Amino acid sequence: MIIKPRIKGFVCITSHPSGCFANVREQAQYAGENKVSHDNRPKRVLVIGSSTGYGLSSRISAAFSCGADTLGVYFERPPTEERTASAGFYNSSAFCKLARDAGMKAEDINGDAFSDSVKNEVIQKAKEFGGSFDLVIYSLASPRRTDPKDGSNYRACLKPIGAIYKNKTLDTDKKLVKEVTIDPATEDEIFQTEKVMGGEDWEAWTDALLDANLLSSDCLNLAYSYIGPQVTTPIYRNGTIGRAKLHLENTAARLTEKMRNAGSGGAYVSVNKALVTQASSAIPVVPLYVSILYKIMQEIGTHEGCIEQTCRLFKDRLYGETDIPVDEENRIRLDDLEMDPVVQQRIVEIWPSVVTENLLELTDFALYQKEFLKLFGFGRSDIDYNLESDPFNPF
Ligand code: NAD
Numbered sequence: 001m002i003i004k005p006r007i008k009g010f011v012c013i014t015s016h017p018s019g020c021f022a023n024v025r026e027q028a029q030y031a032g033e034n035k036v037s038h039d040n041r042p043k044r045v046l047v048i049g050s051s052t053g054y055g056l057s058s059r060i061s062a063a064f065s066c067g068a069d070t071l072g073v074y075f076e077r078p079p080t081e082e083r084t085a086s087a088g089f090y091n092s093s094a095f096c097k098l099a100r101d102a103g104m105k106a107e108d109i110n111g112d113a114f115s116d117s118v119k120n121e122v123i124q125k126a127k128e129f130g131g132s133f134d135l136v137i138y139s140l141a142s143p144r145r146t147d148p149k150d151g152s153n154y155r156a157c158l159k160p161i162g163a164i165y166k167n168k169t170l171d172t173d174k175k176l177v178k179e180v181t182i183d184p185a186t187e188d189e190i191f192q193t194e195k196v197m198g199g200e201d202w203e204a205w206t207d208a209l210l211d212a213n214l215l216s217s218d219c220l221n222l223a224y225s226y227i228g229p230q231v232t233t234p235i236y237r238n239g240t241i242g243r244a245k246l247h248l249e250n251t252a253a254r255l256t257e258k259m260r261n262a263g264s265g266g267a268y269v270s271v272n273k274a275l276v277t278q279a280s281s282a283i284p285v286v287p288l289y290v291s292i293l294y295k296i297m298q299e300i301g302t303h304e305g306c307i308e309q310t311c312r313l314f315k316d317r318l319y320g321e322t323d324i325p326v327d328e329e330n331r332i333r334l335d336d337l338e339m340d341p342v343v344q345q346r347i348v349e350i351w352p353s354v355v356t357e358n359l360l361e362l363t364d365f366a367l368y369q370k371e372f373l374k375l376f377g378f379g380r381s382d383i384d385y386n387l388e389s390d391p392f393n394p395f
Contacts, residue, residue: 003084003389005378009173010281012376014083016385017394019377020090021097027057027307028098031064034311038319040218041066042135046122048073048113048205050095051088052375053277054224055139057306059095061314062135069105071129073113073122075142079391087278087376090394097395105129113140114201116148123212132216134265135318136209138202138223141279145196154195158241158283159185160234167231168354170288172281172372175365177356180284185240197244199223199251206255206267215264220318221255223248225269227335229344231351232285241283249331268324270317270332273309276371288354289347291363293338296346298364302337305371309334 006014045062049055050072062068076089084090092108099106107125111118126133144155159165159182169180185193194200202223209215225245228236236242248269255267274280274290281287297303304312317324317332327333337343354362373379 001084001389001391002386003391004385005373005376007173011278012373012378014376015085015087015090016377016383017084017090017389017391019374019380019383020087021094021377021395022380022382023374023377024056024060024091024094025098027060028064028095030307031061031311034065034315036066036314036319038321041314041319042068042220044068044130044133045070045135045137046073046126046133046209047071047137047139049139049141050074050108051076051092053139053141053275053279054272054306054310055137056088056091056095057310058137058139058313060307061310062137063095063099063104063106064102065311065314066319067104068135069130070099071107071109071122071125073109073111073118075112076110078110084391090377094395112146114142114145114148119205119208123208123214126212126214132214132219133209134216134219136205136215136219136221138205138221140201141277142196145201147195154192156193156196156241156244157185157189158235158239159183159189160239161185161190161243163234165234165239167235167285168288169285170291170359170365172287172368175356175359177288177354177359182235182284190240190243193240194244194247197241198247199249200247202248203251203255206258210258210262210264215259215262217263217265219259219265221259221265221267222318223252223267223269225249225271225331226274227271227339228274229289229339229347231347232289235285236283249329252330268326268330268332270313270334272334273304273338274335275306275309276368276375277306278375281372287368288363291359291365291368292347292350292354293343294367295362295364296343296350297337298367300343302340302343304337
């Protein structure tokens with residue numbers, strides 16, 4: 001099969017196996033060059049949401065910076081006769097091959113992380129895998145969740161709370177800067193978004209792992225959050241998704257208490273940088289903000305991608321020379337370089353002037369597009385996309 005990108009809105013419905021492999025190999029190489037030397041580095045790591053974006057890079061850092069065995073959980077589409085697998089499926093196969101070739105254990109569970117059956121499967125596999133985890137990373141981004149307690153279905157939405165939101169946004173398909181108007185969420189939409197992206201399922205995972213005695217005495221249990229700039233505050237931090245993130249952040253304190261009572265380590269939320277991932281490209285206004293941010297941070301020399309972020313998380317935050325540095329809300333701040341006042345001041349200055357005609361001049365939309373295609377294994381100069389690929393036996 002000759003595989004080309006087929007973009008529909010903010011997703012690409014095809015993915016290129018060799019391109020995905022090359023992306024994972026590149027990240028593994030970076031992680032290998034940024035080893036964690038601290039004695040306390042993790043040896044057995046569970047990553048929930050391990051196939052793309054922050055979860056994938058976290059798993060790569062755990063394996064290639066720390067030498068850890070990893071168990072990955074994700075929800076990805078395998079290939080069929082007509083269709084390639086999803087990028088996360090190929091990423092995960094690539095990761096397992098590279099990790100095993102380097103002498104580490106790597107096991108995957110492809111299924112719904114919100115379900116009890118996948119939690120039970122992880123517990124079963126963990127026992128075969130060698131025992132308790134000393135790091136758990138919860139990196140799910142999902143538009144929906146079925147609560148296993150009663151089978152109810154919940155849908156997340158990206159809406160402001162309390163007032164209509166009007167701002168400019170970027171139609172990434174048509175390369176148009178245009179205005180977007182989003183009505184405020186109802187109470188039910190706020191509740192449902194919290195059910196999907198809040199801390200309830202993270203807590204269910206923690207309870208299940210504690211019950212099975214699978215968290216080691218110094219285990220760290222980490223989830224990811226985002227705060228972001230003034231321009232996205234009404235739609236992100238003060239919107240439905242921000243409400244869910246607040247719930248997630250508040251859950252951390254309770255999980256720490258439960259873990260300490262059980263003789264385990266503690267739970268943290270790490271606030272990460274805005275980056276192009278499958279999840280973030282679906283959020284209104286974010287692609288425009290990210291395109292401006294990339295330009296500014298590259299000019300200043302502080303730009304990072306997922307792997308640079310997670311390697312810094314492991315090296316300087318989780319397993320550095322000092323106690324884990326946190327802000328006044330007990331959160332790890334990996335978004336420090338994004339939130340640098342110099343960067344944010346320049347965003348505030350550029351934002352009002354961006355229009356379709358000067359998009360390429362005032363932003364790095366070209367890099368945004370390149371990174372977007374790369375998520376699906378496309379746009380790499382070292383891959384010949386005119387050659388046949390086997391979607392079933394890709395590497
Ligand atoms: P992503 O879309 O790249 O990854 C999501 C992961 O979740 C994938 O591995 C996917 O397979 C998995 N997943 C989704 N639904 C699942 C299910 N039902 N069962 C099992 N696995 C499932 O997303 P991302 O951007 O890397 O986001 C990960 C976390 O990082 C989120 O909490 C997000 O809010 C946070 N974060 C993202 C950014 C950003 O800019 N991308 C910034 C800060 C924080």
